[in-house]
Amino acid sequence: MKIVVDGMGGDHAPETAVEGAVLAAREYGISIILTGVEPRLKEELNKYPDAKDLPIEIRHAEEVVDMHDSPSKVVRSKRRSSMKIGLDLVKGGEASAFVSAGNTGAVLAYSTFSLRFLKGVDRPAIAIQLPTLKGTSILLDAGANVDCKANQLFQFALMGHVYAKYFLENENPSIGLLSIGEEDSKGNETTKEVFKMLKRTNLNFIGNLEGKEVYRGNADVIVCDGFIGNIALKISESLAEMIGTNLKEMFSSSLAGNLGYFFMKSKFTAFKKKVDYSEKGGAPLLGVNGVCMIAHGSSSGKAIKNAIARAKELIDKKINLHICEDIESHLDDKGSLWQQIVEMVSGQDDEEEKPGEKPNSEESPSQKTDDDEGTVTKK
Amino acid sequence: MKIVVDGMGGDHAPETAVEGAVLAAREYGISIILTGVEPRLKEELNKYPDAKDLPIEIRHAEEVVDMHDSPSKVVRSKRRSSMKIGLDLVKGGEASAFVSAGNTGAVLAYSTFSLRFLKGVDRPAIAIQLPTLKGTSILLDAGANVDCKANQLFQFALMGHVYAKYFLENENPSIGLLSIGEEDSKGNETTKEVFKMLKRTNLNFIGNLEGKEVYRGNADVIVCDGFIGNIALKISESLAEMIGTNLKEMFSSSLAGNLGYFFMKSKFTAFKKKVDYSEKGGAPLLGVNGVCMIAHGSSSGKAIKNAIARAKELIDKKINLHICEDIESHLDDKGSLWQQIVEMVSGQDDEEEKPGEKPNSEESPSQKTDDDEGTVTKK
Numbered sequence: 001m002k003i004v005v006d007g008m009g010g011d012h013a014p015e016t017a018v019e020g021a022v023l024a025a026r027e028y029g030i031s032i033i034l035t036g037v038e039p040r041l042k043e044e045l046n047k048y049p050d051a052k053d054l055p056i057e058i059r060h061a062e063e064v065v066d067m068h069d070s071p072s073k074v075v076r077s078k079r080r081s082s083m084k085i086g087l088d089l090v091k092g093g094e095a096s097a098f099v100s101a102g103n104t105g106a107v108l109a110y111s112t113f114s115l116r117f118l119k120g121v122d123r124p125a126i127a128i129q130l131p132t133l134k135g136t137s138i139l140l141d142a143g144a145n146v147d148c149k150a151n152q153l154f155q156f157a158l159m160g161h162v163y164a165k166y167f168l169e170n171e172n173p174s175i176g177l178l179s180i181g182e183e184d185s186k187g188n189e190t191t192k193e194v195f196k197m198l199k200r201t202n203l204n205f206i207g208n209l210e211g212k213e214v215y216r217g218n219a220d221v222i223v224c225d226g227f228i229g230n231i232a233l234k235i236s237e238s239l240a241e242m243i244g245t246n247l248k249e250m251f252s253s254s255l256a257g258n259l260g261y262f263f264m265k266s267k268f269t270a271f272k273k274k275v276d277y278s279e280k281g282g283a284p285l286l287g288v289n290g291v292c293m294i295a296h297g298s299s300s301g302k303a304i305k306n307a308i309a310r311a312k313e314l315i316d317k318k319i320n321l322h323i324c325e326d327i328e329s330h331l332d333d334k335g336s337l338w339q340q341i342v343e344m345v346s347g348q349d350d351e352e353e354k355p356g357e358k359p360n361s362e363e364s365p366s367q368k369t370d371d372d373e374g375t376v377t378k379k
Numbered sequence: 380m381k382i383v384v385d386g387m388g389g390d391h392a393p394e395t396a397v398e399g400a401v402l403a404a405r406e407y408g409i410s411i412i413l414t415g416v417e418p419r420l421k422e423e424l425n426k427y428p429d430a431k432d433l434p435i436e437i438r439h440a441e442e443v444v445d446m447h448d449s450p451s452k453v454v455r456s457k458r459r460s461s462m463k464i465g466l467d468l469v470k471g472g473e474a475s476a477f478v479s480a481g482n483t484g485a486v487l488a489y490s491t492f493s494l495r496f497l498k499g500v501d502r503p504a505i506a507i508q509l510p511t512l513k514g515t516s517i518l519l520d521a522g523a524n525v526d527c528k529a530n531q532l533f534q535f536a537l538m539g540h541v542y543a544k545y546f547l548e549n550e551n552p553s554i555g556l557l558s559i560g561e562e563d564s565k566g567n568e569t570t571k572e573v574f575k576m577l578k579r580t581n582l583n584f585i586g587n588l589e590g591k592e593v594y595r596g597n598a599d600v601i602v603c604d605g606f607i608g609n610i611a612l613k614i615s616e617s618l619a620e621m622i623g624t625n626l627k628e629m630f631s632s633s634l635a636g637n638l639g640y641f642f643m644k645s646k647f648t649a650f651k652k653k654v655d656y657s658e659k660g661g662a663p664l665l666g667v668n669g670v671c672m673i674a675h676g677s678s679s680g681k682a683i684k685n686a687i688a689r690a691k692e693l694i695d696k697k698i699n700l701h702i703c704e705d706i707e708s709h710l711d712d713k714g715s716l717w718q719q720i721v722e723m724v725s726g727q728d729d730e731e732e733k734p735g736e737k738p739n740s741e742e743s744p745s746q747k748t749d750d751d752e753g754t755v756t757k758k
Contacts, residue, residue, distance in 0.1 A: 131621075132621065133621050179610075189525075211610040212617045214614050214618075231607060234589055260639040260646075263642070266635075
């Protein structure tokens with residue numbers, strides 16, 4: 001199993017990308033392919049005395065995607081970018097996962113074109129981990145898609161269910177629909193529709209989830225469209241930043257503050273670690289036919305290392321096979337939903353690809369997974 | 380000038396509503412009409428020895444709106460509620476403003492039916508104050524309307540502009556459109572449309588505002604639909620709650636924590652005061668033809684007092700007259716926008732009500748304000 005790391009992706013690339021690759025190879029023995037401008041990557045790698053003994057190879061890509069490049073343009077104009085070449089390695093089966101801290105929109109666009117979607121998935125979703133009072137919740141979509149239809153949010157719920165089940169090891173994760181009131185009737189037009197769809201499944205659907213419940217950890221999986229998810233996530237970062245700045249001012253502005261900080265320092269460090277994004281190591285783009293991890297633009301080397309480790313875990317746990325099985329089984333239970341989705345998925349042979357009998361069966365009749373690769377191929 | 384307080388509205392009504400009325404009458408000499416079940420209100424009032432000397436009167440209303448009542452049903456089924464009777468006092472000119480900590484949806488529904496909207500306003504918006512690193516920003520809509528059209532968000536921007544101008548005393552407030560990226564092209568279908576509309580005005584429109592910018596205070600006015608605004612607000616409360624709980628645990632779990640808290644206590648109290656909603660005293664429902672303040676359901680007596688004081692300030696500053704003038708003047712500048720709005724507003728005589736020459740002129744040709752009342756009447 002090899003994992004591709006976008007050597008040119010991120011605010012501090014290639015330094016942090018190479019550092020992350022070195023750390024992952026050194027600490028976990030993961031084989032890495034770094035894509036990007038070869039001389040630059042070599043120069044960075046040479047900073048690590050043990051680099052030549054690590055399972056890291058470089059694949060040259062002459063083009064670099066900028067953080068401000070337009071995703072739709074980049075797909076056409078930069079066909080030799082570190083992202084495109086990296087994702088093609090996953091598509092071709094040479095690598096099992098792709099990790100990038102680069103332009104999220106570009107990763108999304110390239111992934112859509114290169115890897116395509118899993119059967120039954122109409123749009124992919126970014127699934128982030130949120131620290132809560134009870135532990136960890138998964139929120140999706142955190143920004144891949146705006147203007148989602150009910151069917152798409154329904155698919156996000158299924159994918160979130162599988163992700164929480166295998167990744168958080170929660171056998172029956174609770175699923176909440178992010179909305180503006182607890183009552184069934186609350187929400188906008190789209191959430192009201194998806195509410196009815198989720199009610200008809202055997203998922204542990206707990207109904208609408210108000211914003212005030214999010215950090216209480218009352219839902220293991222929080223479903224919303226990417227416009228709202230992105231704003232919810234970024235506004236949280238913004239508030240945390242404000243509170244952090246205020247706390248810092250309190251501590252530094254007086255002797256009492258300095259003393260207070262002296263006594264509290266270790267506790268603050270522990271809390272910071274709990275909520276630090278770099279400990280989480282990025283978020284998977286669920287729904288594409290391959291494992292794709294999106295790391296924060298300002299990722300440190302450690303964050304990239306953790307994203308690589310997370311990618312390996314998703315491959316080992318065969319996340320995409322389970323998503324396919326789960327979508328099929330839920331749709332099988334509810335013929336009409338199945339039909340709805342079928343209509344949206346581009347012309348597959350429905351007769352041949354009838355869904356399996358029950359959720360999470362070991363073998364789905366319609367598809368198999370190459371264990372090492374995380375991509376699902378049709379029979 | 381009299382202000383109506385919904386005596387039965389809020390989680391802790393009538394206790395807190397009566398306490399707020401007493402405090403506002405005592406401290407600011409504001410004349411209050413308390414609406415609600417008379418014996419209950421009298422009983423509460425009698426707890427204050429000086430109540431009989433304060434300018435507080437009671438208006439009996441036998442029906443009470445419950446926090447879980449459906450707003451659409453309540454408008455028809457509870458025509459003798461403390462809310463309906465209170466808003467009718469404003470409509471009839473006997474009072475100048477209405478304050479309630481009760482069921483927000485019900486206040487919104489009753490206001491829509493009783494007070495109706497200001498000319499040029501298609502939907503009202505709840506305008507909340509957010510504490511930021513730079514001071515205070517206004518976010519609207521915080522939950523009055525889901526599924527907003529671009530024209531409605533455009534109107535929210537105009538109302539937010541006026542509110543920030545007169546309430547925050549900021550002559551040229553910056554206006555940001557809450558979205559998922561800074562670039563002009565980012566957003567969902569609705570925000571992209573309103574972006575173009577705002578670009579054409581002479582407002583200080585700074586473009587899209589990402590969630591991460593919100594608490595940095597980079598926009599004085601933040602425009603979004605009520606679904607997103609409500610989630611943004613509630614998720615902020617949720618995160619603050621989680622951080623607060625974690626801090627409390629840190630402080631109480633060890634001797635070092637106790638010592639740290641001892642040194643930091645006064646600073647924490649100051650910070651809490653800065654972000655405490657009860658200091659803010661509720662949020663105005665902008666766009667209805669009358670001053671209507673919505674206070675938090677769990678408002679304390681002090682929070683109600685502050686909401687009453689805020690209502691008085693809005694009346695004194697003639698907020699609704701200014702909103703009317705501003706909407707007319709902006710629409711005048713841009714004929715096509717004016718036309719768009721005209722089509723949405725129910726059959727007024729457009730010829731007679733041509734907009735004024737420039738923003739904020741002292742006298743609008745089409746309407747005048749009864750100084751004491753905050754409602755705007757047509758000539």
